[in-house]
Amino acid sequence: MRQADESYVEMEELLEKSGQFIAEQLGVEDAYITAGCYAALVLASATVMTGSDPDKCAQLPDTTGLKDEIVFQKMQHYGYDRAFTIPGSKLISVGDENGCTAETLNDAIGENTAAVAYLIQPDQGNAVPLAEAVGIAHSHNLPLIADAASQIYPLDYFRRNAQSADLVCFGGKYFNAPHSTGFVCGRKDLIETVRTHGFIGPRPVGRGMKVDRQEIIGLVTAIDIWLSTNHEVRSKEQDGRYAVLAEGLENLDGVSCEVHYQEKSHTLSNLHVAFDTAISGKDAAQVAQELDVGTPRIKVNTHGKETIVISAYTLNAGEEDIIANALRHLLRG
Template identity: 25%
Template structure:
C-alpha cells in the first residue's frame, strides 16, 4: 500500500473512533477509487449527470427522487433553502437572506447538536431561522404543535448518536404532526445504514452522507418526494453553488451505493463482535481497566468496546490516556464522548485487517509509559 501520508510527513492513524470527518471519514473499495479515476478522465454535461444520478440513487432508496450533494451538512442547508424558496428563482437568489419569507425550521432542543459544526448553523446557511422547542432532556408533542405558525417552513429531525436519545418526540410523531399541519419534514440521517427506512415512514426529504456508512468519496444525497427534490436541485443556482459536488465524486458515490447494496452486513457485524470480544478479553487482563461490549446508542447494528479507566489504580485518567494515544506515531484515535466519566470507546469498523493487534499493543505500551511517569 502506498504510504502517501508518510511521504509528505503526515502521521498514519489507527482509527478506532469511527467513520469520522476529522479522520477522513472512511476508506474506499478499490472499485470506487477506479470509478473516481476514470470519471476524472472525461468531460460530462453536469446537468445530465445529476439527473442520471437522481434516477440511480432513487432505485437504492425507493424514493421519488434524489439530489446529489457535497455531503450531509450541505444537505441540511440545501433542504432548508428548498422548503423556504420552493424552487422559485427570485427567492433562491436572495438566500441566505430570507427576510420576509416563511423561514422557520422547528427542531427539538435535544437535536440542536454539534457534529463538528452546529445543526443551527447549517440551517442558517440555507436561510432558515431555527426554532428550538422543549428542553434538552424532554420534548412533548405540544412543544412542537404550539410552535407552528404562519412563518413555519418545515420540521427537522436529527437521527444521530450525537442527539439526545431519551425524552424526545419520536420521528413517527413528528411526521404525523408535520403532515397534519401541511408541512414537510426533513430527516438528517447522515450516518444511518438503512437507505429506505425513513422514506417508507413517509418523510419528505432524507439526508445521507455518501462517505460514512456507504464508504464513498466526499459526497452525499437528499432523497424523497419529487416536489421537494426538484426544489433542492434548483438551489444549485444559489447557495448550493458553493457546495457543488464534482463529476468524479458523483460517479464514485454511485459505485459505492452499488457495492453497499450487495454487502454481507451479517458477516461485517460478526467481524465487529469478534474484534471487540478479543479486545475485551485482553484489556480485562490489565489491572485498572474494565472492558465491556456496548451497542450503538442510536440503535444501529454497531458494537464497540467500552473501556473504563480506573484513575485510582493507574494514576491517570481517561483524558490523559486519550491525549497520549493521539500523540503516538501512528496516532491512535478513539471515541471519546464519555471521557469525562472515565470511559473510552473503541469502534472496530475502521480497523484494517489485523490492526486490532497493533491497536492493543500501542494502548498497552502507552499505559505502561504513563504509569512510569
C-alpha cells in the same frame, strides 16, 4: 472514481441519474447528491422557503416576502443545526431541553412557517415522535426536513428513515462514500427545487457546495456496496480483531476486555478495555493521551477513569496487533 475521472459528462444528467439510482435503492421518489449532509440541509431549507418559483429562488438569502421560519424542537438542538439558517431562514425553537408536546409543536406553527425540522436519532427521548411530527406538519400543508446523517444501519432502518419525511438528509462518509459527499432524498417535486438551488442552477444559493463527477460516482458505488454487504460477516470480522486485541492483553493483571454491540450504529461494536489504575499507575485519560502522542499515533475513546474504548470500524488489517502492543506496554505498570 478513477474511471469517472477519464470522461467529461453533462453534470445535470449525472446528478439526475445518480439521484434516481439512490431513490430506487431506498424506495423514495427522488434524491440529489450534495457536498455532505450539511449542504443537503442548507439546500433543503432553501427549498421549503422558495418552492419552485424562480424569482423567489433568485432572491435568497433575502427572505423578504417569504415564509422563512423553520420550527425545531429545542431538545433536538445540536452542533450543526445552523445549517437550517444558512440560506436566510430562521430557526424557531419550541419546547425546552427536557422535551416537547405535540400541542406545543402544533401551536408554534404560524403564518411565516416554511417547514418543520427534525433530528432523527435511535432514542428520541421526550421529543414528539417523528411520525407524529410529520403528521403535524402535513396538517398545516408544510413539509418536514429530517437530518438522518448517520442513521443508516441496520439496512431496513436506513430505508425507513429515507422514507420517513418530505426531505431526508444523509452523510455519505458513514457508508464509506467520499467524506465530502451526502445526499437529500424525498418528494420528487421538492428534490427538483433542491436541484435548482444546487451548484449548477440558474442563480444557485449552493454554488459553493460543489461535488465533482468522481465524488458522485464514489457515493453511488459506496451506497450500492453498503446495501449489498453482508453486515453479519462484517461484524464477525470486527469481532476477530477484538479477539486479537484481547489475546494480546490476556496475561496483564487487572485487565479485562468486553465487546459492546450497538444496535443502530454503522460502526456495529466497540471493545471496552477495563484496567486497574493502581497497577498501571495511570487512568484512562492518561493512557489515551500517551497513545495519542505515540508512534504510530493511536486514537481511542475513554469511558470513566478505568476503561478505554476501541473501535475496529476504521482499522486496517494488522493494526489490532499494533494497538495491543502499545496497550501492553502502557498497562503492565
